[in-house]
Amino acid sequence: MAGTETIIEPLVRSDTPVALVGGGFVGSDDLDWAMSRARLLVAADGGAETIVANGYSPDVVIGDMDSVDPAVLEQIEANRLHHVSEQDTTDFEKCLQRIAAPGVVALGCLGKRLDHSLATLAVTARTGTPCLLIGPQDVAFVAPARLVLDLPSDCRVSLFPLAPVTGRSRGLRWPIDGLELSPMGRLGTSNQATGKVFLECEGIIVLLPRDMRDAAFEGLFAEN
Known part of the structure; x- marks a missing residue:
C-alpha cells in the first residue's frame, strides 16, 4: 500500500544510555569510559572486533556483517548476532533504528573517513536519538532545545x-x-x-x- 512505513522493532531496550561501537577510531580508554556510564554494549558490524580486542563482549551485534572477521563472530553467542542485509542505510543507522534508550554514546563512528563522519552526523540529526559521538579530537552531538x-x-x-x-x-x-x-x-x-x-x-x-x-x-x- 502506498505510503506504508516499515516499522522496525527495537533489538535493544534500556532505561539508561547505551554504548555503541563502530569500526573507526576508538581511544585507548574510550570503551572503559563509555561502559562506566552504560549498561548495554552494541556493536555496529566491525565494531565487534574493537569490543572483543578490549576484553568485552557485545550484548548485540547489528549490521550486514561485511566488515567483521568471522573468527571474531565465532566468539560471540549466535543469538546476539543480528544480520541486516539492506544497503540503504549505514550500519550506524541500522543500530540507532533498533535501539530504544534515552541516549547513545557512540565510539568509532567519527574520524576514519570524512564521508562516513558526515553520514553519522546526518543520521544523528535525523533520528532524534540523543547521541554523543566520541572522535579522535572532538566530541559532537546535536543540541537539545x-x-x-x-x-x-x-x-x-x-x-x-x-x-x-x-x-x-x-x-x-x-x-x-x-x-x-x-x-x-x-x-x-x-x-x-x-x-x-x-x-x-x-x-x-x-x-x-x-x-x-x-x-x-x-x-x-x-x-x-
Missing part, C-alpha cells in the same frame, strides 16, 4: 547549524543572540566558553574538544 555545559574558560565551542537557525546563549565569548546561523551563511565555528555555557538553539551540532567528553555527557543526558 536547552543545553547547559559546565566548561572551563577559553574552551573551544563550535556550533554547526543544520539549517538556518536562531537562538540565545550565555557563557560564550561571542553570543549568538540576534544572529542567524546557517550552513550556507554564518557558522559558529571556534567560539569560546567564558565559563558555564547556557544555550537555547535547536538544529545545531555542538563540537567540543575530546577531553570535554564528561561535560558533554552530563549536558546532553542531564534529564535522562
Whole structure:
C-alpha cells in the first residue's frame, strides 16, 4: 500500500544510555569510559572486533556483517548476532533504528573517513536519538532545545547549524543572540566558553574538544 512505513522493532531496550561501537577510531580508554556510564554494549558490524580486542563482549551485534572477521563472530553467542542485509542505510543507522534508550554514546563512528563522519552526523540529526559521538579530537552531538555545559574558560565551542537557525546563549565569548546561523551563511565555528555555557538553539551540532567528553555527557543526558 502506498505510503506504508516499515516499522522496525527495537533489538535493544534500556532505561539508561547505551554504548555503541563502530569500526573507526576508538581511544585507548574510550570503551572503559563509555561502559562506566552504560549498561548495554552494541556493536555496529566491525565494531565487534574493537569490543572483543578490549576484553568485552557485545550484548548485540547489528549490521550486514561485511566488515567483521568471522573468527571474531565465532566468539560471540549466535543469538546476539543480528544480520541486516539492506544497503540503504549505514550500519550506524541500522543500530540507532533498533535501539530504544534515552541516549547513545557512540565510539568509532567519527574520524576514519570524512564521508562516513558526515553520514553519522546526518543520521544523528535525523533520528532524534540523543547521541554523543566520541572522535579522535572532538566530541559532537546535536543540541537539545536547552543545553547547559559546565566548561572551563577559553574552551573551544563550535556550533554547526543544520539549517538556518536562531537562538540565545550565555557563557560564550561571542553570543549568538540576534544572529542567524546557517550552513550556507554564518557558522559558529571556534567560539569560546567564558565559563558555564547556557544555550537555547535547536538544529545545531555542538563540537567540543575530546577531553570535554564528561561535560558533554552530563549536558546532553542531564534529564535522562
